[in-house]
Amino acid sequence: RSVSLEDDKGNRRTITVGPEVVNFDQVSKGDKVVIEYVEEQVVYVNDVDEHSEDSVAVAEAVAAEGEVPGAMAVEVVEVVATVSAVDLESHTATLTFSDGTTVVQAVRPDVELLESHVGREVVIKHTTAMAIAVEKM
Template sequence: MSTTRILTLSLAVALIVGCQSNDELNTAYDRTEAYAEGVPGGAVAETDELLASVTAIDTAKRSFTLKDDHGNSRTFQAPAEMHNFEQLKVGDRVRAVVALERIVYLRQPGEEATDGAAGVLATAPLGSKPGMLVADTVEITAVIKAMDSKLRTATLQLPDGSERTVNVRPDVVMKTEYLGREVVLRMTSAFAVSVVPQ
């Protein structure tokens, strides 16, 4: 992942989780799970959305304060990647959304591995209100090294050689033929921040 995307994702975490003193900002959180009954793996999607108003701006420090609709406020530092900072005005409404998706499935025999990472960074055009979109997808392959049917866990060996034990859903039959099979772990994260037109 590039330095630019790391810095921008850091801003995403700061906007959603909070970074400098004051109160925690109120966000709307949603989580959805999807899986086929009896089939190992599944998908989990999570979103966290923040809607707040700009109440103060320090152009010299490139900082701004947001206040949510519940009266909580927090001050943030705008990274260099946040273009058009000078267009931000007190009273602007800011919307930030972080979306995370995790997909896990058994790789079919003969299916080609596509391990790796890809990402995109898009910023607002010069002269417009600040905004950006960052998205990254990482896919890795793990191998099922052990299963414990009493505890309903499976031990996965990751590409770096480390192992992680995970829980297995109650509806999945723990077949010995799964030992040695490859498990695909695909994680996608996206962050979008924009100034909402008034």
């Protein structure tokens, strides 16, 4: 249950797949494996009366047995910190996380930073998505 993949530049890699990969027997030499990968990160300040918690959400799907091989996976990780201080001169915010760690974070110049942000929650949402499809050649 291994397959050797070669990209457009001639780089080769052999990978072994587990039993969760159904329809592996349908993959043939010369088939094209298309992988799409996307990452996105969004950071925002909650409204004064809004509360969020750290969380992780995962969704996966694989082709049913007998269908064209393929799979999809999405993971969303949400981390919440509290603004414990702001430095308007250096345009930074000190963030305190639920485990007690603190980080001084530079804030983009186009983002308004105010003393009133102290005590507010900052939500950092990181999304990763990957889809794999096999195209018969």
